[in-house]
Amino acid sequence: MSDLNIKLLPWQQKVWADTTRFHVVAAGRRTGKSRLAAYRLIVEALQSERGHVFYVAPTQGQARDIMWQVLLEVGHSVITGSHINNLQIKLVNGATISLKGADRPETMRGVSLKFLVLDEYADMKPMVWEQILRPALADLKGKAMFIGTPMGRNHFYDLYQYGLKGEDETFKSFHFTSFDNPLLDPKEIEAAKKSMSSFSFRQEFMASFEAAGGELFKETWIKFDKEEPKEGDFYIAVDLAGFEPEGATGVKNSRLDNTAIAIVKANEKGWWVAEIIYGRWDVKETAKKIFDVVKKYEPIAVGIEKGIAKQAVMPYMTDIMKRTQTFFRVDELTHGNKRKTDRVVWALQGRFENGYITLNEGAWNNEFLDQLFQFPNKLVHDDLPDALSYIEQLAKVAYVLDFEEEEYEYLDTISGY
Numbered sequence: 001m002s003d004l005n006i007k008l009l010p011w012q013q014k015v016w017a018d019t020t021r022f023h024v025v026a027a028g029r030r031t032g033k034s035r036l037a038a039y040r041l042i043v044e045a046l047q048s049e050r051g052h053v054f055y056v057a058p059t060q061g062q063a064r065d066i067m068w069q070v071l072l073e074v075g076h077s078v079i080t081g082s083h084i085n086n087l088q089i090k091l092v093n094g095a096t097i098s099l100k101g102a103d104r105p106e107t108m109r110g111v112s113l114k115f116l117v118l119d120e121y122a123d124m125k126p127m128v129w130e131q132i133l134r135p136a137l138a139d140l141k142g143k144a145m146f147i148g149t150p151m152g153r154n155h156f157y158d159l160y161q162y163g164l165k166g167e168d169e170t171f172k173s174f175h176f177t178s179f180d181n182p183l184l185d186p187k188e189i190e191a192a193k194k195s196m197s198s199f200s201f202r203q204e205f206m207a208s209f210e211a212a213g214g215e216l217f218k219e220t221w222i223k224f225d226k227e228e229p230k231e232g233d234f235y236i237a238v239d240l241a242g243f244e245p246e247g248a249t250g251v252k253n254s255r256l257d258n259t260a261i262a263i264v265k266a267n268e269k270g271w272w273v274a275e276i277i278y279g280r281w282d283v284k285e286t287a288k289k290i291f292d293v294v295k296k297y298e299p300i301a302v303g304i305e306k307g308i309a310k311q312a313v314m315p316y317m318t319d320i321m322k323r324t325q326t327f328f329r330v331d332e333l334t335h336g337n338k339r340k341t342d343r344v345v346w347a348l349q350g351r352f353e354n355g356y357i358t359l360n361e362g363a364w365n366n367e368f369l370d371q372l373f374q375f376p377n378k379l380v381h382d383d384l385p386d387a388l389s390y391i392e393q394l395a396k397v398a399y400v401l402d403f404e405e406e407e408y409e410y411l412d413t414i415s416g417y
Contacts, residue, residue: 003077004042011180012036015145020172023145024163026156028178028207033147034070037117040145041067042075044115045095051114051140053097056133058123060101063087066119067099102128113137116144122156123148150209153379157209178205210374216345217372221352225272226361232267234274234299237333237390238290239383240309243283259286260387263297266395270356276364276384287316294328301394303333333390340386341376347389348372 008016009032015023016036027033037055045053055071057063064087071089072082081090087099100108102124113136118129137144148156163173178189193201202208241257260278264271274297281289290313294302304310314330321327335343351357359365368384375382 004039004075005077006039006043006074008036008039009181009183011174011176015174016040018172021141021143021170022163022172024156024160024171024173025145025147025176026150026160026174026207026209027147027176027180028205029149030184031176031178031181032183034066034119035074037119037145037147038067038070038074041071041097041115041117042078042091044143045091045097046078046093048093048095048114051112051142053095053115054100054108054111054113054133055097055117055119056100056102056108056124056128057119058101059103060087060099062120063099063101071097105132108132108136111136112139113142114140115142118144118146118148120148121146121159122151122154126155150203150207152203153209160209175207177207210370210380216349216375217352219369219373221355222369223355223358224361224365225358228274228360229265229267229269229272231269232265232272233395234263234265234297235391235394236290236293236297236299236302237262237264237387237394238302238304239387239390240286240305240307240313241280241383242309243281243286243312256280257381258383259289260383261290261293262384262387262391263293263299264388264391264395266391270351270358271391271395273357273359273388275360275362276368276387278364278367278384278387283312284316287313287320291317291320291324291326295326301331302328303331303390303394305390306332306334331394333393336393340382344375344382344385344389347392348385 011027012032012035015025016039025033025036041053041055055063055067057066064084068084068087072079075089075091078092079089080092082088089097091097102118105128108128109132113133116133116137118124118133121129133144136142146156146159150157150160159171160173160175162168163171166172178184179186189205192205196204199210202210239260239262241259258278258280260276262276263274265274266272277289277293279289290302290304304313310332317330338346348357359368364384368388371380371382372385374380375385
């Protein structure tokens with residue numbers, strides 16, 4: 001392998017040195033994803049005594065266009081044969097590297113895989129990995145690398161988030177932008193930025209997983225203040241999602257809605273959002289989360305979204321209140337015959353634009369702002385803004401107090417007019 005003369009960029013070295021079984025790499029355009037994949041394919045094949053090594057692109061034509069010449073270039077010293085017709089490369093140890101298209105999954109069935117690269121995974125159907133390629137890695141405990149530039153929120157995003165959580169020690173995610181390639185002139189990237197929409201630039205060069213939003217809320221409207229205002233009262237609004245079965249985890253659940261608990265202190269100057277707690281919990285844990293928040297902040301009003309989920313959680317809430325001898329009333333929050341988009345915009349847009357909402361700094365900020373800026377995109381969760389919008393039903397606080405009291409002359413002492 002010393003004949004390979006492997007040369008890696010700093011970001012490529014980080015991925016190369018990591019020993020996690022499955023790598024998920026989200027990277028911007030021209031970062032060097034294909035070259036890293038080529039080196040990995042060749043080295044893994046040279047170290048393989050049995051089993052196949054696959055490079056899979058969305059189509060077989062893309063596999064040939066993206067990887068064929070790169071493999072021949074970087075691996076020429078250890079390649080003994082190549083067949084363009086069947087897209088196979090044979091190495092000095094007898095191992096082969098096959099280039100495949102995810103659009104023809106039937107050509108990948110019935111094999112035992114030692115190593116696998118899935119390039120531009122966002123453009124593939126998830127069943128190719130879940131039903132065909134993942135089982136093919138099982139008997140040899142093979143490795144895999146997912147690489148690509150994000151395309152909004154889809155199965156590639158789910159897998160990337162899964163690797164970030166660290167709950168599965170076999171998965172690890174990496175994120176790199178086009179600026180991480182020192183061979184790419186930064187001035188060229190900046191030049192591209194001038195002729196592209198901000199969304200396209202963030203996706204293609206900055207490897208952002210954001211989906212195109214409606215731009216109903218702007219970054220310039222957001223204010224932060226860590227200091228809790230002295231005046232005002234706390235209100236808590238809960239947007240319930242379906243309840244998580246006990247012990248349920250995994251990638252598929254990441255696309256499900258979260259329960260969100262918004263805690264706000266309101267006064268005549270507006271809302272101070274203390275925090276928004278969110279997650280997927282079973283019904284008992286959800287009741288405990290709500291109770292603990294109420295006990296901590298002692299709000300003057302607690303509201304829970306009307307529906308079957310509220311009916312499910314209330315018996316557990318009542319049981320906790322009885323056991324702890326701590327009681328509070330729960331108001332029923334309603335949609336008011338409004339579509340969610342109209343309700344959230346009505347409650348939040350004007351307040352944010354005019355500076356009536358201030359956010360406390362916390363770990364929840366990133367998730368909340370991500371959902372807010374992309375609202376009402378159907379590919380992005382909106383649980384946190386939805387929960388916050390319900391505060392409008394609870395906190396009826398006037399913002400203008402410097403009015404002049406007018407004198408009235410009663411014309412009818414009975415009716416009061």
